[in-house]
Amino acid sequence: MPRTIEIDPVTRIEGHARITIKLDDQGIVEDALFHVTQFRGFEKFCEGRPFPEMPSLTARTCGICPVSHLMASSKACDNIMAVQIPPVAAKLRRIMNYAQITQSHALSFFHLSSPDMLLGWDADPAKRNIFGVIVEFPDLARMGIRLRQIGQSIIALLGNKRVHPAWMVPGGVNAPMTAKKRDTILPMAEEGLEIALKTYQWYKTQLGNFTEEAEHFANFPSLFMGMVDEDGNLEHYDGTLRVVDHTGKIMHDKVPTDNYQDIIGEAVEDFTYMKFPYYKPWGYPNGMYRVGPLARLNICNKCGTPQADIALAEFRALQKDGGPVLSSFHFHYARLIEIIFAMEKTLVLLRNDDILSTNVRARARGNSSRGIGIAEAPRGTLIHDYHVDEHCQMTKANLIIATGHNNLAMNAGVKQVAQHWISGNKLEEHMLNRVEAVIRCYDPCLSCATHALGKMPLHIQLTDARGNVVDELTRG
Amino acid sequence: MSKTTRVVTLTINDKEVSAREDESILTVAREHDIDIPTLCYLEGLSGWGSCRLCLVQVEGIPKLLPACMTYCAEGMKVKTDTEKIQNYRKNILEMLFSERNHVCSVCVSNGECELQSLAQKCGMDHVSLPYRFPSYDVDSTHNLFRNDHNRCVLCTRCIRVCDEIEGAHVWDLAGRGIDTLVISELNEPWGDSDTCTNCGKCVQVCPTGALVQKGTAVAEMHKNRTFLPYLNAMRGNNG
Numbered sequence: 001m002p003r004t005i006e007i008d009p010v011t012r013i014e015g016h017a018r019i020t021i022k023l024d025d026q027g028i029v030e031d032a033l034f035h036v037t038q039f040r041g042f043e044k045f046c047e048g049r050p051f052p053e054m055p056s057l058t059a060r061t062c063g064i065c066p067v068s069h070l071m072a073s074s075k076a077c078d079n080i081m082a083v084q085i086p087p088v089a090a091k092l093r094r095i096m097n098y099a100q101i102t103q104s105h106a107l108s109f110f111h112l113s114s115p116d117m118l119l120g121w122d123a124d125p126a127k128r129n130i131f132g133v134i135v136e137f138p139d140l141a142r143m144g145i146r147l148r149q150i151g152q153s154i155i156a157l158l159g160n161k162r163v164h165p166a167w168m169v170p171g172g173v174n175a176p177m178t179a180k181k182r183d184t185i186l187p188m189a190e191e192g193l194e195i196a197l198k199t200y201q202w203y204k205t206q207l208g209n210f211t212e213e214a215e216h217f218a219n220f221p222s223l224f225m226g227m228v229d230e231d232g233n234l235e236h237y238d239g240t241l242r243v244v245d246h247t248g249k250i251m252h253d254k255v256p257t258d259n260y261q262d263i264i265g266e267a268v269e270d271f272t273y274m275k276f277p278y279y280k281p282w283g284y285p286n287g288m289y290r291v292g293p294l295a296r297l298n299i300c301n302k303c304g305t306p307q308a309d310i311a312l313a314e315f316r317a318l319q320k321d322g323g324p325v326l327s328s329f330h331f332h333y334a335r336l337i338e339i340i341f342a343m344e345k346t347l348v349l350l351r352n353d354d355i356l357s358t359n360v361r362a363r364a365r366g367n368s369s370r371g372i373g374i375a376e377a378p379r380g381t382l383i384h385d386y387h388v389d390e391h392c393q394m395t396k397a398n399l400i401i402a403t404g405h406n407n408l409a410m411n412a413g414v415k416q417v418a419q420h421w422i423s424g425n426k427l428e429e430h431m432l433n434r435v436e437a438v439i440r441c442y443d444p445c446l447s448c449a450t451h452a453l454g455k456m457p458l459h460i461q462l463t464d465a466r467g468n469v470v471d472e473l474t475r476g
Numbered sequence: 477m478s479k480t481t482r483v484v485t486l487t488i489n490d491k492e493v494s495a496r497e498d499e500s501i502l503t504v505a506r507e508h509d510i511d512i513p514t515l516c517y518l519e520g521l522s523g524w525g526s527c528r529l530c531l532v533q534v535e536g537i538p539k540l541l542p543a544c545m546t547y548c549a550e551g552m553k554v555k556t557d558t559e560k561i562q563n564y565r566k567n568i569l570e571m572l573f574s575e576r577n578h579v580c581s582v583c584v585s586n587g588e589c590e591l592q593s594l595a596q597k598c599g600m601d602h603v604s605l606p607y608r609f610p611s612y613d614v615d616s617t618h619n620l621f622r623n624d625h626n627r628c629v630l631c632t633r634c635i636r637v638c639d640e641i642e643g644a645h646v647w648d649l650a651g652r653g654i655d656t657l658v659i660s661e662l663n664e665p666w667g668d669s670d671t672c673t674n675c676g677k678c679v680q681v682c683p684t685g686a687l688v689q690k691g692t693a694v695a696e697m698h699k700n701r702t703f704l705p706y707l708n709a710m711r712g713n714n715g
Contacts, residue, residue: 056694057582169693391616
């Protein structure tokens with residue numbers, strides 16, 4: 001008899017989500033859906049507001065990656081003003097973004113995901129959290145917490161606040177770097193790089209323990225999209241868009257960010273509030289693509305910094321056929337490489353002669369009726385697309401959040417994990433854990449999971465075709 | 477001092493003070509470093525008495541009185557900081573916050589806002605009343621400045637400074653009660669105003685993020701409200 005399993009709720013982007021898994025007569029998984037059940041409404045309440053408010057307003061979307069919204073929004077506002085911001089302002093924005101990548105990836109890897117990997121997917125949920133890691137692996141936990149602190153501290157030094165700094169503004173940044181701040185950040189970035197390299201070396205030794213997870217955690221062909229610089233290298237702030245397929249073939253390259261709608265369409269489904277962006281030439285839903293650290297490392301020619309490039313070569317060896325790395329489990333691996341890259345880049349930028357320049361802001365009023373700002377957030381490509389009226393007040397905002405791009409892939413990932421681990425009528429704890437864990441691979445801004453100390457509140461129901469509950473598991 | 481003005485003796489919080497009988501309790505209290513919170517009052521402008529944050533208790537009078545509009549009298553016994561007054565102030569602030577869309581975190585005046593400071597000072601840490609969430613338009617038609625009704629507390633400082641100091645009287649009130657709006661001219665877009673001199677005094681005296689300079693991002697609107705006493709002194713005006 002066909003049955004449906006419901007996981008309700010799964011926390012998601014500072015909110016809640018639900019998973020439905022449909023079983024056939026034999027108890028085999030037929031389909032799985034990832035429902036995002038919360039509505040935020042930012043696009044709507046931006047309307048009518050003056051555009052200079054947008055960076056800080058849209059940054060309130062998220063408490064984990066507000067810097068990404070500040071950046072994409074500020075870039076969109078730069079375009080409305082039709083200005084070229086001072087080069088040092090762009091460098092300063094980059095530094096804050098690298099700090100953001102560091103703290104966000106450290107949070108995802110150490111605080112959210114490492115309990116699964118270190119303590120085991122079948123471990124007691126009461127201990128399978130960051131505190132459990134602190135007890136069992138104190139040195140590693142300390143490194144993770146310190147790495148996140150470094151990222152957050154750099155953000156606070158530049159923007160006077162760790163969360164929601166109002167430092168990035170239309171036209172640049174509102175305060176220059178000082179010698180004192182630079183001299184404080186430099187040793188922190190050096191320490192951050194050291195920790196990142198140490199973690200990376202350790203992680204490589206652990207990979208053999210996760211062979212089954214790497215094989216079945218959203219390991220499937222898909223497109224990958226992200227930003228690259230003019231040389232096709234890893235880029236997070238300003239570049240062009242590139243799309244590659246699962247064999248590594250470049251499908252689209254050097255797409256100016258203003259033309260993102262040439263390659264990205266947006267679909268909606270009635271079972272979720274999250275939009276389904278798709279690769280336009282392939283249509284919906286075939287145009288499934290992934291963004292984020294895994295995608296960025298799959299699409300770039302190289303990173304462009306020494307240590308990150310060494311790690312990138314090792315990362316690419318994970319895929320035996322030499323193509324892009326397809327398993328979403330390796331998002332974790334990619335995050336560690338990006339932390340190395342972020343710290344290396346921060347050091348390079350801080351050592352620039354002009355980094356203390358006080359020319360950090362271009363001033364202008366609105367000169368264009370539309371502004372598009374695209375940047376790479378920790379979780380992937382973030383798009384802010386604004387329309388303003390003749391008095392520079394917002395008439396429309398379109399936000400494509402990084403997590404949204406991965407929507408099709410997350411649905412496919414949940415299905416794959418369910419197909420591998422769930423069968424029959426009996427539900428077991430480890431099934432939930434692995435369904436959770438595949439979602440965490442994408443780190444879909446499930447920042448609420450931090451409050452739950454790595455233990456998402458889950459509710460799975462196994463029901464028959466008439467809706468009778470056959471089995472039930474609740475946690476959280 | 478006019479010939480008929482007398483000096484009176486009164487107590488404020490049990491402290492004996494002397495004052496001219498044409499001085500308000502607020503003025504005398506401040507002269508003696510006794511703090512009374514205010515919002516619509518601004519030194520250099522005429523009194524208005526609408527915000528009620530400066531309410532004080534005068535012995536023998538059952539209702540609370542606004543210190544900015546109540547004049548000193550012989551033998552008056554004034555209390556400025558009783559529990560009842562503190563509760564009234566918090567309630568007033570809660571009402572102000574709930575009436576419009578005072579979202580500090582995304583306001584250009586964040587960190588520079590008198591309403592925000594008053595909430596902190598008076599210990600208003602939450603709003604127990606339901607928010608109204610009105611949907612007011614933002615007037616960005618002026619070349620330099622912006623009027624955001626969503627952040628307005630109807631203190632009328634802008635109206636008074638424009639009328640009494642600049643002499644232009646661009647602003648006035650329209651509507652009644654909770655739906656009252658500060659309007660420019662005869663409810664025309666600010667940018668179409670023939671009388672506005674672009675002096676910006678209204679923007680500087682506005683206590684919140686209602687009247688601001690265009691181009692400012694969140695928390696960037698710094699206001700200078702100290703110019704009024706100097707301006708009055710230069711003009712030989714006692715305010």
